[in-house]
Amino acid sequence: MEELFWWIIFPYICGTVLIVATFYRFVFRGKSWTAPSTEIFSRKWLRIASVVFHYGIIFAFIGHVMGMLIPKGFYDSIGVDEHTYHVFAIAGGGVAGLMVVFGLVVMLIRKFSLPRVRTHTSFGDYFTIVLLLLVAGMGTYMTLIYNTTVVSYEYRVSIGPWFRSLFTFNPLSELMLGVPTLFKVHVILAFLLFAAIPFTRLVHMFSFPLRYPTRAPQQYRSRDRYNKNRDNTQ
Amino acid sequence: MRIKAQVAMVMHLDKCIGCHTCSVTCKNVWTNRPGTEYVWFNNVETRPGPGYPKEWENTDRYKGGWVLRNGQLHLRAGGPLSKLANIFYNPNMADLDDFYEPWTYDFQNLHKRGKGDSLPVARPKSMITGQYMDKPEWGPNWDDDLAGGSETVPMDPNVRKLQEHIAMEYEKTFMMYLPRICEHCLNPSCVASCPSGALYKREEDGIVLVDQDACRGWRFCMNGCPYHKVYYNWNTHKAEKCNFCYPRTEAGLPTICSETCVGRIRYIGVVLYDADRVKDAASVKDPKELYEAQLSVFLDPFDPEVIEKAEEQGINHSWIQSAQESPIYKMALKWKIALPLHPEYRTLPMVWYVPPLSPIMNHITNEHELSADGYIPAVDQMRIPMEYLASILAADDTKVIRRVLLKMAAMRVHMRSKTVGGFDEMKLNKLIKEAETSAEELEDMARLLGVAKYNERFVIPTGRREMKEDLHYKQGACSIEDLAPPEGMATYPFERSDAQ
Numbered sequence: 001m002e003e004l005f006w007w008i009i010f011p012y013i014c015g016t017v018l019i020v021a022t023f024y025r026f027v028f029r030g031k032s033w034t035a036p037s038t039e040i041f042s043r044k045w046l047r048i049a050s051v052v053f054h055y056g057i058i059f060a061f062i063g064h065v066m067g068m069l070i071p072k073g074f075y076d077s078i079g080v081d082e083h084t085y086h087v088f089a090i091a092g093g094g095v096a097g098l099m100v101v102f103g104l105v106v107m108l109i110r111k112f113s114l115p116r117v118r119t120h121t122s123f124g125d126y127f128t129i130v131l132l133l134l135v136a137g138m139g140t141y142m143t144l145i146y147n148t149t150v151v152s153y154e155y156r157v158s159i160g161p162w163f164r165s166l167f168t169f170n171p172l173s174e175l176m177l178g179v180p181t182l183f184k185v186h187v188i189l190a191f192l193l194f195a196a197i198p199f200t201r202l203v204h205m206f207s208f209p210l211r212y213p214t215r216a217p218q219q220y221r222s223r224d225r226y227n228k229n230r231d232n233t234q
Numbered sequence: 235m236r237i238k239a240q241v242a243m244v245m246h247l248d249k250c251i252g253c254h255t256c257s258v259t260c261k262n263v264w265t266n267r268p269g270t271e272y273v274w275f276n277n278v279e280t281r282p283g284p285g286y287p288k289e290w291e292n293t294d295r296y297k298g299g300w301v302l303r304n305g306q307l308h309l310r311a312g313g314p315l316s317k318l319a320n321i322f323y324n325p326n327m328a329d330l331d332d333f334y335e336p337w338t339y340d341f342q343n344l345h346k347r348g349k350g351d352s353l354p355v356a357r358p359k360s361m362i363t364g365q366y367m368d369k370p371e372w373g374p375n376w377d378d379d380l381a382g383g384s385e386t387v388p389m390d391p392n393v394r395k396l397q398e399h400i401a402m403e404y405e406k407t408f409m410m411y412l413p414r415i416c417e418h419c420l421n422p423s424c425v426a427s428c429p430s431g432a433l434y435k436r437e438e439d440g441i442v443l444v445d446q447d448a449c450r451g452w453r454f455c456m457n458g459c460p461y462h463k464v465y466y467n468w469n470t471h472k473a474e475k476c477n478f479c480y481p482r483t484e485a486g487l488p489t490i491c492s493e494t495c496v497g498r499i500r501y502i503g504v505v506l507y508d509a510d511r512v513k514d515a516a517s518v519k520d521p522k523e524l525y526e527a528q529l530s531v532f533l534d535p536f537d538p539e540v541i542e543k544a545e546e547q548g549i550n551h552s553w554i555q556s557a558q559e560s561p562i563y564k565m566a567l568k569w570k571i572a573l574p575l576h577p578e579y580r581t582l583p584m585v586w587y588v589p590p591l592s593p594i595m596n597h598i599t600n601e602h603e604l605s606a607d608g609y610i611p612a613v614d615q616m617r618i619p620m621e622y623l624a625s626i627l628a629a630d631d632t633k634v635i636r637r638v639l640l641k642m643a644a645m646r647v648h649m650r651s652k653t654v655g656g657f658d659e660m661k662l663n664k665l666i667k668e669a670e671t672s673a674e675e676l677e678d679m680a681r682l683l684g685v686a687k688y689n690e691r692f693v694i695p696t697g698r699r700e701m702k703e704d705l706h707y708k709q710g711a712c713s714i715e716d717l718a719p720p721e722g723m724a725t726y727p728f729e730r731s732d733a734q
Binding site: 030031033034035036037038039040041042043046047050051053054055115116118119120204207208209211212213215217218219220221222223 | 313314315317318321322323324325327329330331335362363364365421422425426428429430431433434435436437438439445446447449450451452453466468470471472697
């Protein structure tokens with residue numbers, strides 16, 4: 001029963017919250033949708049914290065796509081054996097994880113120690129950073145220490161297929177039975193983080209301006225047309 | 235030819251007395267909210283001085299505006315790809331230390347403190363942290379009227395460029411006020427800097443605005459604007475800027491800063507320009523040619539061909555008529571006495587300045603003895619103010635400043651000779667000729683600069699609401715139409731049939 005909750009019910013609750021609340025916030029609370037930067041208060045330590053963290057988490061995201069979403073069969077078919085995969089995963093994932101953890105720690109120190117920033121840090125901001133720190137810290141520990149000292153755990157035959165099975169609405173919860181506790185907690189906290197996205201500053205990740213390089217530099221908008229689009233009486 | 239109309243402003247700096255009424259009314263209307271305490275859409279700076287934010291003209295530091303590379307316009311701070319790579323931290327933006335940390339005073343202490351040996355004081359309290367501040371070290375107009383001049387004047391990027399040292403003795407120094415709002419540029423670099431496409435230029439009147447729904451707070455506009463006139467609201471985490479009081483201008487009223495200007499230094503009007511020529515004008519090679527290039531973008535509102543094309547493109551008659559009566563057209567294009575602020579930023583700014591003659595006239599001690607042509611060497615000798623003005627208004631081209639100042643001096647002398655007399659006609663003609671002007675032009679100028687009334691200073695057509703197709707429907711309709719159907723709408727047809 002417990003397994004049923006953690007590996008089927010909980011992930012779907014978190015996924016539903018993520019999707020529904022994100023749409024709700026975008027549509028009905030659109031003006032709160034920003035990247036709430038504190039750079040205006042002080043630029044101290046931000047360069048190192050923010051840049052290292054963000055690049056780290058992008059690398060970590062790519063790593064998770066490679067580990068969770070791409071099936072093991074694909075690597076086998078292109079001739080990447082288990083050992084090679086794990087060497088790259090541990091090296092790449094380790095660097096990314098350390099970047100994320102380092103960035104988060106500096107961010108947290110910055111939030112505590114600069115009075116202007118501290119005044120304008122909400123519970124949600126601390127919650128986000130601490131949760132991210134827990135998830136990333138565990139992930140980095142698993143990658144760098146657990147994998148190299150205890151056992152090089154092959155998550156691509158258990159967590160990976162289970163995670164993919166969530167998307168086909170045919171969850172294979174039995175795959176999660178033999179997974180080490182550390183990995184289980186990492187997964188659960190990660191889902192909690194997904195559910196927290198729409199309620200925190202994390203929403204800005206969905207607004208990465210990918211269209212910017214292809215759009216015209218100068219933007220003109222017509223007042224009349226703009227009003228017309230907003231006007232639903234017509 | 236893509237004709238667009240632009241609402242523009244001219245400020246006559248000779249008339250600015252530095253009273254900050256414009257700043258205060260603007261602040262009361264637009265930025266007296268949490269998150270915008272440090273924001274002044276309109277501010278008045280004493281020059282020479284560091285300005286607001288400190289050293290905003292230091293483009294090496296803030297990297298605002300455009301640069302020309304291989305004949306192509308590029309954002310100085312980097313194009314879209316470099317911005318996306320740097321999106322997690324903007325290395326060039328100004329922070330609160332460059333503006334100032336806003337504060338209030340603990341006035342309650344004056345009421346609440348009990349009896350004591352000393353007088354109660356109201357200590358300064360930060361509006362960002364809510365903590366007491368022992369000693370505010372920088373604030374709005376901290377350097378007003380050259381206060382702390384020997385320390386603040388060298389912070390002025392224009393001063394650093396000058397060959398000669400600016401004297402700090404009161405008798406020898408010079409000073410002027412520079413009121414600044416958003417320039418509502420024809421080639422705005424803030425718009426091009428915005429990754430979200432939230433900043434835009436309105437097609438109808440050229441006002442540059444921030445779409446608060448689309449802004450994601452990436453902050454590249456803050457330093458992308460070389461004038462530093464886009465601000466970050468730390469409360470909403472979105473950009474805000476001067477909106478040329480569009481709710482007022484749409485109703486045909488001047489902006490609040492202009493309305494309340496004590497010295498009546500501000501003029502508002504419409505100019506027509508060809509949007510297809512903007513890019514080429516901003517891309518001329520020599521920065522000193524940018525002023526002329528910008529002038530070439532504008533269209534003659536009296537030209538029948540221009541009128542015909544403008545009407546074809548949906549600019550209606552009242553706007554064309556306003557463009558013909560525009561004080562901006564007269565000052566910036568016809569008489570060429572108003573100059574754009576820092577044309578070298580290549581943004582084609584649309585708030586123009588008539589350079590002040592007063593720093594020069596203040597040095598003429600015996601003006602009543604001066605002959606008419608004596609003004610020519612008087613203008614030429616004032617090298618530092620001339621070079622300084624050229625650095626601000628003419629991309630270091632002192633010839634442009636000299637021509638305008640001579641014209642202003644000629645106007646002064648001509649009007650004095652007309653009303654008081656006592657000038658040698660020949661010498662006056664020499665001055666008028668040197669200033670490349672005529673007696674009629676000088677009299678027209680004197681009228682607009684000196685005695686023009688409200689309706690001549692502000693020629694603003696109302697927003698083009700008449701182009702809305704549903705105007706007939708809107709007539710008498712309720713403004714909350716979207717939310718609730720108009721009262722009686724459902725019963726109206728029955729009532730009418732009953733009456734018949």
